[in-house]
Amino acid sequence: MTDPPWSLAASALAVIEAHGRTSYPEECCGFLVAPAAEVSRGVRRIREAIPTPNRATADRHRRYVIDPLELARVERAIAPSALLVGIYHSHPDHPAVPSEFDRERAWPWYTYLVLSVPQTGAPTFGAFEWDPTTHQFHPRRLRIEGGAPSDPPGGREDGEDNR
Numbered sequence: 155m156t157d158p159p160w161s162l163a164a165s166a167l168a169v170i171e172a173h174g175r176t177s178y179p180e181e182c183c184g185f186l187v188a189p190a191a192e193v194s195r196g197v198r199r200i201r202e203a204i205p206t207p208n209r210a211t212a213d214r215h216r217r218y219v220i221d222p223l224e225l226a227r228v229e230r231a232i233a234p235s236a237l238l239v240g241i242y243h244s245h246p247d248h249p250a251v252p253s254e255f256d257r258e259r260a261w262p263w264y265t266y267l268v269l270s271v272p273q274t275g276a277p278t279f280g281a282f283e284w285d286p287t288t289h290q291f292h293p294r295r296l297r298i299e300g301g302a303p304s305d306p307p308g309g310r311e312d313g314e315d316n317r
Contacts (some may be wrong), residue, residue, distance in 0.1 A: 157309060159197055160281065161263065161297040166203040171280070172272040173205045174244035183208050183218040186240035186265055187230050193237050199299070203242060204228055217255060218243045240265030247272055250280040252291045260284035266291065 166186070173182040185203040206228070208273070210219040220241070228237050241264060245253070250270035266282040276315065282291040 157195050159297070160200070160294050161198070161299050162200045162267070162281075163202070164195055164298050164300040166189050166200055167279070167298060169203040169205065170242050170267065170269055174269045174277055176209070177244060177272070179246045180214040181208055181210070181216065181218040181244050181246060183220055183243040185238055186242055186267060187232055187236050188238040188239045190235055193239060196237055198238065200265065202236070215246055240267065242267040242269065244269040244271045250278045257289070257291065260291065262286040265294070280283065
């Protein structure tokens with residue numbers, strides 16, 4: 155069985171990368187939003203990234219915390235035709251793969267995007283889905299839509315810890 159298609163708007167990726175760079179050397183975090191009608195068909199086309207403050211009080215270079223009230227506020231604020239489908243966060247100077255800390259806090263059904271932000275060089279990212287049965291993250295391929303003119307038509311195909 156083939157996994158339902160996932161994609162990320164280039165504009166949302168740009169928001170995530172900018173947030174990761176401006177938050178460096180601390181982790182950043184935020185929300186991923188997709189059209190509800192497509193999600194109901196098993197398609198996950200992430201159209202928007204909404205930054206939120208990292209509320210961690212310690213180890214902010216290795217940890218992020220999202221205020222539950224902020225989560226509720228964003229869920230109320232997004233358009234009725236949209237759905238909160240996941241979380242993004244950065245790993246400064248670490249690979250774009252979920253950590254044990256991430257595993258301990260994962261929710262089923264959510265898309266998790268991890269952005270590796272090096273001190274120098276370009277960020278890379280990985281997309282993951284939590285499997286509550288195996289208690290593991292599984293990498294997912296993300297198609298980047300609406301990229302720069304030099305990208306192939308329809309966007310780039312990006313997957314686990316790449317770019």
